[in-house]
Amino acid sequence: MRLDQPRVEPLDAAQQSGEAREIMASLRENLRDFNIMRTLANHPDLMRRWMVFANHILGKSTLPVRERELLILRIGYLCQSGYEWGQHVLIAREAGMTDGEIRACQTGSATPGLADLDRLLFQATEELHEDAHVSNATWAGLGQHLNTQQLMDVVFTVGQYNLVSMALNSFGVQPDEGLPGWDI
Secondary structure (H helix, E strand, C coil): CCCCCCCCCCCCHHHCCHHHHHHHHHCCHHHHCCHHHHHHCCCHHHHHHHHHHHHHHHHHCCCCHHHHHHHHHHHHHHCCCHHHHHHHHHHHHHCCCCHHHHHHHHHHHHCCCCCHHHHHHHHHHHHHHHHCCCCHHHHHHHHCCCCHHHHHHHHHHHHHHHHHHHHHHHHCCCCCCCCCCCCC
């Protein structure tokens, strides 16, 4: 974690506005207690609008779960967002990813022995992080594995989780109980 205490305090139910409580009530029960959601309760209008996009990326994307998680873990690691990393290690494990696959998200495209698609997904993430652009070679390589909508979802997934990582790091959102750290 970049900060050892929050800059924006997570709000418990008694501290939340009526609008924030309404949004929180609409969430799955396990999400309600996540520090990210309790932090976003400080700004209900932002929270409500952001959740539409976030729900597409996490639940309605055209990408298979494993490929989505490779992108999210890689950008979370590149942004050094400990909160994002820990949450998505748990999601990746639930999706059946091994700790070896998850650790590869730390070394990215430089990881020896990667499957072609995994290497290209990491490479696209690294290029977007460094230059806000996927190179022609990487795009063409991904196009051998993914359709147009999936290519679009690659870019928006990396962008969404880059944004979320910036927010988590800057707001000082602290890890929820039981989140794994960098050493898995």
